[in-house]
Amino acid sequence: MRLLFLGDVVGRAGRVAISERLPDLIRKHHLDFVVVNGENAAGGFGITEEILQDLISAGADCVTTGNHVWDQREALQFADRYDRFLRPINYPPGTPGRGSNVYTARNGARVLVINVMGLLFMQALDDPFQAVSRELAACSIGHGCDAVVIDIHAEASSEKQAMGHFLDGKASLVIGTHTHVPTADWRILSGGTAFMTDVGMCGDYDSVIGMEKDEPLRRSTTKIAGGRLAPAQGLAALSGLMVETDDTTGLARRLAPLRIGPVLDPAEPDFGDAR
Ligand SMILES: [Fe+2]
Numbered sequence: 001m002r003l004l005f006l007g008d009v010v011g012r013a014g015r016v017a018i019s020e021r022l023p024d025l026i027r028k029h030h031l032d033f034v035v036v037n038g039e040n041a042a043g044g045f046g047i048t049e050e051i052l053q054d055l056i057s058a059g060a061d062c063v064t065t066g067n068h069v070w071d072q073r074e075a076l077q078f079a080d081r082y083d084r085f086l087r088p089i090n091y092p093p094g095t096p097g098r099g100s101n102v103y104t105a106r107n108g109a110r111v112l113v114i115n116v117m118g119l120l121f122m123q124a125l126d127d128p129f130q131a132v133s134r135e136l137a138a139c140s141i142g143h144g145c146d147a148v149v150i151d152i153h154a155e156a157s158s159e160k161q162a163m164g165h166f167l168d169g170k171a172s173l174v175i176g177t178h179t180h181v182p183t184a185d186w187r188i189l190s191g192g193t194a195f196m197t198d199v200g201m202c203g204d205y206d207s208v209i210g211m212e213k214d215e216p217l218r219r220s221t222t223k224i225a226g227g228r229l230a231p232a233q234g235l236a237a238l239s240g241l242m243v244e245t246d247d248t249t250g251l252a253r254r255l256a257p258l259r260i261g262p263v264l265d266p267a268e269p270d271f272g273d274a275r
Pocket residue numbers: 008039040066178179180
C-alpha cells in the first residue's frame with residue numbers, strides 16, 4: 001500500500017497548493033491513502049467545515065489536527081459529524097470529535113489513524129503514550145487493521161522520536177507535525193516503522209512558519225504584539241512523506257520525502273512506476 005502524509009496546511013496558499021496538486025499526485029503515484037494535517041488551514045488558525053470538505057474533495061482520506069483544532073469555533077459543532085476529521089486523542093473525555101478511526105484505503109486495506117498531541121511545551125493533556133497504547137490494544141496490525149498511521153503533533157523533537165521508537169514495529173508510520181519545518185531524518189526504524197521527526201507544512205515558506213514576517217519580527221524584537229498574525233500569501237510548497245508498506249506485515253518497505261513548490265529544495269518520490 002502506498003501512503004502520503006502532508007504536513008500542516010497553512011492558510012489559502014496552502015489550500016490552493018493542495019487543491020491544485022494533490023489529485024494529480026494521487027494518480028501519478030498510485031496513492032492508496034492520504035492524510036493531511038489541516039490545523040492551520042483557515043487563515044492559519046483552525047479549520048472550517050467548508051475547508052474540511054475541500055481537503056476531502058482534493059483527496060484527503062483523513063484530516064488530522066493539533067493544538068489549533070478549535071480556533072474556528074464551528075469545529076466544535078462539525079467534529080462529530082465527519083468520520084474523516086480527527087482531533088488529538090488525548091484531550092479530556094467528553095471533548096467533541098474523535099482522535100482515531102479506521103478507514104478503508106483505495107486498495108481495500110483498513111488503515112487506523114491516530115492523532116495525538118505531545119506534552120512538552122504544549123497544553124497539559126492526557127499522557128500521549130498511554131493514549132496510543134490503549135488504541136493499539138483495541139486495534140492493531142493484523143487484528144482489526146492492516147496499517148497504522150500516527151500523527152504526533154508536538155513541539156519537542158525528543159518527544160516525537162520517543163514516540164517513534166515506542167511504536168516501532170507496531171505502526172506503519174509515526175510522523176511529527178506542528179513545527180512547520182521538515183526534518184531530514186526520514187527513515188525506517190529497526191522494527192520496520194517509517195518515521196520522520198517533522199513533516200513540515202504545506203504553505204508559503206518565505207515566512208515565519210507560514211505567517212507573514214512583519215508581525216513575528218515585531219514580536220521577536222520588541223516583545224510587543226502589534227497586530228494579528230496572518231498567513232503569508234506567496235506560492236506555497238507542499239511538504240510530505242510518501243511511504244510504501246508491506247501488505248502482509250503493514251510495516252514500511254520504502255519511503256521518500258515530497259517537497260514541491262518554491263523555497264524548499266525540490267523532492268518528488270520515484271518508486272519506479274510513476275505515471
Ligand atoms: Fe501547525
